[in-house]
Each structure stands twice: as structure tokens, then as C-alpha cells.
Amino acid sequence: MYELLITHPFISALTALVALAVVFGGILGFAAVKFKVEGDPIVDQVDTLLPQTQCGQCGYPGCRPYAQAIANGDAINKCPPGGQSTINAIADLLDVEAPTLDEEHGEESDVKKVAYIREDECIGCTKCIQACPMDAILGAAKQMHTVIADECTGCDLCVEPCPVDCIDMIPVEKTLADWHWDNPANRTAVQHHDIIATDKQPSNDQDQDGAAA
Amino acid sequence: MTKIWSIPGGIHPPENKAQSLQLPLGEVSLPEEMIFPLNQHIGAPAEAVVREGDQVLGGQLIAKAKGPVSANIHASTSGVVVAVEERTLPHPSGLSGPCVVIRPDGEDRMVEFSPCEDYTALSHEELLEKIRAAGITGMGGAGFPSAVKLNPRGNQKIDTLIINGTECEPYITADDILMQTRPADLVSGTQLLAHLLGNPARVVIGIEDNKPTAIAAVRKAAEGTNVEVASFPTKYPSGGEKQLIQILTGKEVPAGQIPATIGIVLQNVGTTVAAWEAVRYGKPLIERITTVVGEALETQRNVVVRLGTPIRHVLAEHGFIGKKASRLIVGGPMMGYALEQDDVPVVKTTNCLLAPSKKELPPPAPAQACIRCGMCAEACPASLLPQQMYWYARSEDYERLEAHNIKDCIECGACSYVCPSSIPLVQYYRAAKGTMRQMAIEKEKSDRSRKRFEYRQERIAKAEAEKEAKRLARQKAAEEAKKKLAGQKAEGKEAAASAPQADIVAAAVARAQATQKSPEEEKARLERSVLSAKGRVEKLHEKIATAEGEMKEKLAAQLKQAELKLSEAESKLAAFDGSSTATPAAPAADDPVAAAIARAQAKMTMAPDEKLRANLDSLRERLAKAEEKLAAAQAEGSDKVDALQAGADKLKEKIAASEKELAELGPVDPVVQAPAEQDAAAAAIERAKAKAAARSSMSDEDKLRDQLQSLEGRLQKAGDKLAQAKAEGADTVDALQTGFDKLQGKQQELREQLRAINPAAPELQDPAAAEEAPAEAPAAAPDAAALAIERAKAKAAAQASMSDEEKLRDQIDSAEKRLQKARERLAKAEVEDDPNIDAFRGAVEKSEAKLEKLQGELT
Secondary structure (H helix, E strand, O other), X not given: OHHHHHHOHHHHHHHHHHHHHHHHHHHHHHHHHHOOOXXXXXXXXXXXXXXXXXXXXXXXXXXXHHHHHHHOOOOOXXXXXXXXXXXXXXXXXXXXXXXXXXXXXXXXXXXXXXXXXXXXXXXXXXXXXXXXXXXXXXXXXXXXXXXXXXXXXXXXXOOOOOOOOOEEEEEOOOXXXXXXXXXXXXXXXXXXXXXXXXXXXXXXXXXXXXXXX | OOOOOOOOOOEOOOOOOOHHHOOOOEEOOOOOOEEEEOOOOOOOOOEXXXXXXXEEOEOOEEEEOOXXXXXXXXXXXXXXXXXXXXXXXXXXXXOEEEEEXXXXXXXXXXXXXXXXXXXXXXXXXXXXXHHHHOOXXXXXXXXXXXXXXXXXXXXXXXXXXXXEEXXXXXXXXXXXXXXXXXXHHHHHHHHHHHHHOOOOOEEEEEEEOOOHHHHHHHHHHHOOOOEEEEEEOOOEOOOOHHHHHHHXXXXXXXXXXXXXXXXXXXXXXXXXXXXXXXXXXXXXXXXXXXXXXXXXXXXXXXXXXXXXXXXXXXXXXXXXXXXXXOOEEEOOOOOOEEEOOOOOEOOOOOOEEEOOEOOOOOOOOOOOOOOOOOHHHHHOOOOOOHHHHHXXXXXXXXXXXXXXXXXXXXXXXXXXXHOOOOOOHHHHHHHHHHHHHHHHHHHHHHHHHXXXXXXXXXXXXXXXXXXXXXXXXXXXXXXXXXXXXXXXXXXXXHHHXXXXXXXXXXXXXXXXXXXXXXXXXXXXXXXXXXXXXXHHHHHHHHHHHHOOHHHHHHHHHHHHHHHHHHHHHHHHHHHHHHHHHHOOOHHHHHHHHHHHHHHHHHHOOOHHHHHHHHHHHXXXXXXXXXXXXXXXXXXXXXXOHHHHHHHHHHHHHHHHHHHHHHHHHHHHHHHHOOXXXXXXXXXXXXXXXXXXXXXXXXXXXXXXXXHHHHHHHHHHHHHHHHHHHHHHOOOOHHHHHHHHHHHXXXXXXXXXXXXXXXXXXXXXXXXHHHHHOOOHHHHHHHHHHHHHHHHHHHHHHHHHOOOHHHHHHHHHHHHHHHHHHHHHHHHHHHHHOOOOHHHHHHHHHHHHHHHHHHHHHHO
């Protein structure tokens, strides 16, 4: 055997390659079984990008079903709460051209909204509780209901079932906690608050002064 | 000499610190109204503890810290709370927030402070509590509650305390003047903080070398203490927390961490003095030193100003010229922010009010394109890549920004300052950081939303599953109950049939019993009725014997009726006996037969077969009815006769077709299924059916009897009509007479036939009586008809399931029986010398011939 391999380098090379192929094939096969990915990772990735309002404006019962639909080839521009930024993010993920929002499913709103129950008028019918995909409405039959504003995603789904129309969608006010500077690229000339760069000219003046002194 | 490290980058903007140091530290008069925002620090807003109309003294708590990271707020003078309401805040956003508004009474009465001579006698907790109660926050910039900063976590051993007297930003001299005027308090405060932090090995006050007076003063005050005073070259932004740490210790604070993680705590000089005042004199944070500077002011100096004093009031006291000012800035020119309104108050973090003239701080030049000169990267004290971050911030590529550590940006503005294109770089970073923070919050919320949604879905699915399980359980229970009930019924029936079997068997037995009434029962019933009729007749006889007059007549009538009933019952019994004697084996065999059928049927499921048979049965029934109707119609001479005849014919055709189908199905089906078992079963069925059929083979006789009865009815009617016609002398008399004659002939013929079959038939016993009381016939007719139908059905059913051979055998059997009977009758007739002996002999011969023929066919 050894003699054969020594005398026939072709056979020895072939044997070595076949042996390697078998070993690595075995390792790959084992890995494929052992580290099999359950479910479609794309669905999870798309789902994390969606805004999770569960509003159903896309035509699917929740964000995950829409993520599933996107993974199956549905259009990515059906999410008004997510808006263009979500579309861009999904387009980026899927490596496709980012379309504009499909207005058929609703318009993108800059203002975040939250449901508010006019508690004096609430009759305690629990219909909004059943409609809320977030379990963000608290109440019981014939008891006044109220919205847990922190959990409300502003999906609008509770407004329609209310028999006495006592639910309003009110815009969330900006507070100090969620205020942040505007992007200067979006700012108009009137709003200029920039201070720093403008200090340069006096600096030059002073340099001149210093030189003069 | 202290070793000084250097920091990367940095800039040297014009200091502009001399203007405000010309005059000594001043004071600001009491304003007409003071505003105390509840949120002037990092963390949760404080909670107002006063209400509108409350009288307050200077130093009195008006808003209490809420939560661990928060700070108390105190009134800075005596007065009346006029409102707790939303007011515009001293904040770049220009938003409003809750504020306590106090109108000073001008008396400036203070609460009594509780001084403390020796703080070393107090415990760590008591000291911290004093600082916390005084509402001390960082006074250099952000306003972080000092008590929290001075109480590092147990695992963080503090080995260096740095007091920040750098004040690197242009224009601001508030800390400088504080160090110049109160160096002793600063050193005492530093020692206090060192004590609080467990006396760290190194305690250092860092001062930039552009403040020689302050350095000299503090050095002098610190002589003989362990407090080190370090001076280092002026460079912006040396005063940044992380930068100063690096300058004084050479250590870098890791990204995203606080200095305490590397054993360092850093406090501003102003904060240190305030903490000292709080502990030593019990004085809360109610005033601070603020630099009021800018060419738009007549007086530029540092002032001690009560917190809550409106900026407008401070500016007014310094001769603010609105026309001259380009804008109003809180903080320095590098990191400060412009105010839109001047009615906001001075708060704990307000270290400078800058009112520059248009010449001094002109509006920014328009931003131009980035020329990628790289000066920003050289200037960055945090060693970031501002140019790259600018591009990513513009394209809102937050992932890349994150990768470029935008979070380590201290927003010092050095990059913007050096930018030759005047790009407001730091504004981009601030906006991007804000957006990223917002996105993180939203991400967290959306994750929570997803979880909540998934929990909800899960909960709903669970509820549905439970409901479904309950429904299934109920259904199962109902089915079991049904089965049990059916089982009980079947047991009841099978007990009678002495064969406890499953449902199907019970059902089959029931069906068998429905189609074939037990002859024994029938006989018993008939006998009973005869007996009761007899008893009634006897009773009536007795009564008549005793009764008189009208009563007697009535009784006589009743007697007559009873006698009629008796005779009827007897005739029925006789008829039944006749039929049962014709099938001697039948009565005894009935139950086992039924059982056999049932068992056999249970063994094999002959669904199509069964169906056909049922079909056939109903067809036969319909045929029987149709024939009845037809007969009635014929009797009445109705116009419907033709139609009825057609209907009957059709029915017959259908029956024939069904029978044919059944015959085809019969032999095929059992073979297809389990052959061995089913053949046996089929054989059993056939045998049973044969027996049943034998029992009902008397149909010929019955038919005859039927016909006879209907004939009699017709005869009666015809007789009536004839009599009527004769009485009226109608023209139809002749026709009617011939019809009547014909009917009579037919009747005679039928009687002959009947006699040939059964000489004992009751109709033949007393034909005269039958003719005399024709009313009886129709009354008896339905029963007889029903019986006939019943028997015919049974026979048809039996025949339908029989093979040809079986049928033949059946016929042979019945023929043999008939022959037997005929021979008996013949013998009897010969003995009695009957005139009909010829007819009898003929019948016997006929039967023999038929039998022979059948046997020939069979073989």
C-alpha cells in the first residue's frame, strides 16, 4: 500500500484529496444538522425594523405577519407608522431600491399620537380593550376604562369600536426628556442657534491685536 | 511640581475673560417675581411642596426631590407663591415646564439654617443627607445631583478627587472670581468632599494657568493641607471632565463609563463651595455666581445672583442695550445656547449670561462644502473623526455613526470652531445623538410592544384552545351518553331476542320485528279479543234475561253488536290460524330467525344492498296503495282509473328494476368484502329469510280473499245501483244488470279459487252471511289489507335477497306444502263425499305438476 502511494504520486494525491473531502463533508453535514436555523431569520430581521404598532394598516394582522409577507415578496412600502425611514431600513436590509410610502395604506404622520379615553363618557363596554393589540387599555365591564399611555402605540384600532365615540387620538407633546437638537441641514435661516463657529473672527482680531501688542 | 499630561486636539479661542474681571463681585437686587423651574438638574423633576398663596421664607424647601436622581429646590427669598404653573424654561428647546412662581415681599427673611462646626463628627450618611437636602447639583454645566456623585457604588474605590477650576470656555470668569474671593471655603469644601469619599490618596484642585490670581489665592489657602493645587497650560476644552482627568492623571475614562469606574471623582469649584456651605452653615443652594458679560451691556462683571431671578432683571441691572445685542446666550460662546426670550430665570447651572454685540459675535457665515481638510480631526479632544461623522450624520446613517463612537463626542465645538467652511459640525452631532437616543427609546418601546402583542396573541390562542378542549369534552360526553342510552335500549331489546349484541344488531332486530310481527303475539291478541267478545255476549245474554221493556231492546241491540264483534274476532282468529298452520315451523322459528338475521346483518355491512331493499319496500308499499286506489277507482268507475293504472304500472317497473339491481348487488357485495365470513353470514341470512318467506307464502290465498272482499263491496254497490235504477225505471237498468251479473260471476270464480287453496277460509263458511252483511267487509278489509301488505313486504324482501336457486327452493317448498294441503283436503272431501271433489283433485294434480316443474328447474 505504502509502496503504491510512494510510486504513484497521482494516486496518493487523489487519496489525500478524497480523504479531505470526506472529512470536511462530514464536518459540514454535522454542522448543517447541529446548527440548523429554525424559522426564517429574514422575518425576524424585518420584524425588528417594523415599528410594532400592530395597527394593521398594511393589511396584515400585526407587524410580524407583515414581516412574513415581506419575506415572501410583498411590497415594503405599506407601513405608514414606520414611514420612509422604516422603508429605507428594510430596503437596506433586503438590498432593494427604497420605494416611497404607498399612500393607499395611510399617510405618514410626523406627530406621534396616543389614544385618550374621555372617561366621563366611557360606558365600560370593553370593546376597545378587545380591540387593543397592545393590551394598553385598562378596565372592566361597566367600569371606566383608561389608556396606559406609555404602552399605547397610537394604532387607532380602539377608536372605531367605541360605541359612544369617547376615544380621541391626541398628539404626544414634546417634553424635555425627548427633545433634541434639530439637524442643521433641516433648519431654516431664522432658527440659527449656532454660536461656536462665529467666534472665529474676533479670534483673528485678537491675534492681530496680539501681534500689534 | 505636579506632573501634567496633555490631551489631543484642542483649540485656543480668544479668552475674553478680562472684561468681567474689571469689577469686583457684585449683587443683584430682588426682582418683582422669581421663577423656580422644577427641573433644573439632570434626572427626575422635583415635586412642588407649596401651593399658590403659600408664604415662603428664603431657604425654604419649595420642591422636593423625586426619586434617587433628583434635587431639592429652595426659595431664594421670602415671599408669596403666586403660581405653580408652566413657564418657559431656560433651555435650548424653548419648551415650557412646571415652575413655582414667587413674588418676593422685599423683606428677604431667611429660615434659620442649622450650622455644623465639626463635620467629621457626622456620619457619612448624615453628611450626604445634608448635601442632598441642600439641593446641591453640579454648577459647572449639566447639573448632576452632587449627592449621587459623591456616593459611588461600593465596588468603586475612589483614589483621586479632582476639583475643577479650569473654566476653559471664553468669557466665563465665575469660578475664577469665586477662587479669588473664597479660597479658604474652597479648600475646606475640598477637604469635606475628600472626607466624604473616604480620603482619597490624591486630592487636587486643577486651575488653568490663565488665572494666576486664583492660583495664588488657592495655593495660599491650601498650604499645610493635603490638597494639591495644579496649574496647567490653557487650552480649550481642558475643563471637560474627561479631559481634565486625562491632564491631571494621564488616565482615560473608558467610553460609556463614568470616572468613578477608574477611581476618580471630579467636582466643580462652585459645587464644592456650595457643598461646604450646605454642611458648615446648613445653607441650601439658593444663589450662585454668574458672569454677566458682553458688549451689549454697560456693566460687565460677576454677580452673586439669587436663583430664580429672571434674566431680564439681571440684564436690566447691567444696562442691557437690546439694539446692540446680536443675541442672548446662556453659557459660553462655545457650548452655550441662545435664548429666544429673556423672561426665563437664572438656575443652578447658569454660569454665564452673554450679551454680545453684533460686531462681537456676528451671525454665522453660511456653511460651505466640506473640503476634507481634516482640521476638525486635529482639533477633536476625543480623537474622533468629525469629518466622517459629519457625512454619516448628514445621510442619517446611524449605524456608522455609532461605529465611529459619536457617543464619545463631548460636543465641545472645537471642530466647528476650526472648520474653514463654517460647517456647524457639532450641531450635526448633537442632532444625530438626539435622534439616536430617541431611536433607542423607540426601539425599546417597540420591543416591549412586540412582547406585549405576542403575549396577547399567546393568551388568546390559549383561551381558544381551552374553549375548544371544553367543547370537545362536552361533545365526547354527549356522545358517550348517547351510546350508553342506545346500549341500554339495545340490551332491552336483545334481552327479548336473547342475543346481547351491539347497536346494529339491536337496530336490525328492531327492523325485523317491525316488518314481521310475531305471529304468536298476534294469535294471543286475537284469542284475547275473541274471549272478551264471548264474555261480553254471555253477559249480555244474562242481562237480557233479567231486563225488561226498552232496556231489553237496547240490550238486544248491544247483544247483536257484541255478537257481530265476536264473529269478527273469531273470523280473524280463524284466518290467522289458517295462515299460521300453513307455516307450521314459522311461529316457533320466528325469534331465532330474527336473531339470525340480525346477527348475520351485524356481521356484514351491506349498505347499498340495504338501501335498495328499503327502497324496494317503500316501492312495494306504494304499489300496494296504488293498487288499492286503483281497485277502488275501478269499483267506482272513476275517470282516474287510467291515470292510476299508469301509476301502478310505473311503480311495478320501478320495483322490477330495483329487484334487478338488488339481485346484481346481492351476490357481488359480500364477495368483495370479507368473503369467508360473509358467505356464511349471507347463507345464514338466506336461510332465515327463506323461513320468513315460507311463513308468508300464504299470500295467494290472502290475495284471493282480498279480491273477494273488494268484489263483494263492488257487488254490493252494483246491487244498490241496480235496485235504484229499477225503482226509478232508468234506461241503465240493463247495463247495470249485466255488470252485476258479471261481478257475481267473478265472485263465484274467486270463491272457487279460494276454496281450491283453503277450503276452511271463513269467507266460504258462510257466503250468504257475508253477502247479507256487506258492511262488515269494508270494516275488516283495512286490517286484512294491512296484513297482506305486511306479508307481501316480508316476502318481497326475502325474495329480493335470494338467489335464483334459493327462490326456486322456496317455491318448491311452498308448492310442496300446498300439495300436501291439497291432498289432505282431497282426502277429506273423499271421506265426506264433497261435490267439489273434482276441483280438489284438479288442484292436487296442478300442484304436483308445478312441483315437478320446479324440481326440474332446480336440478
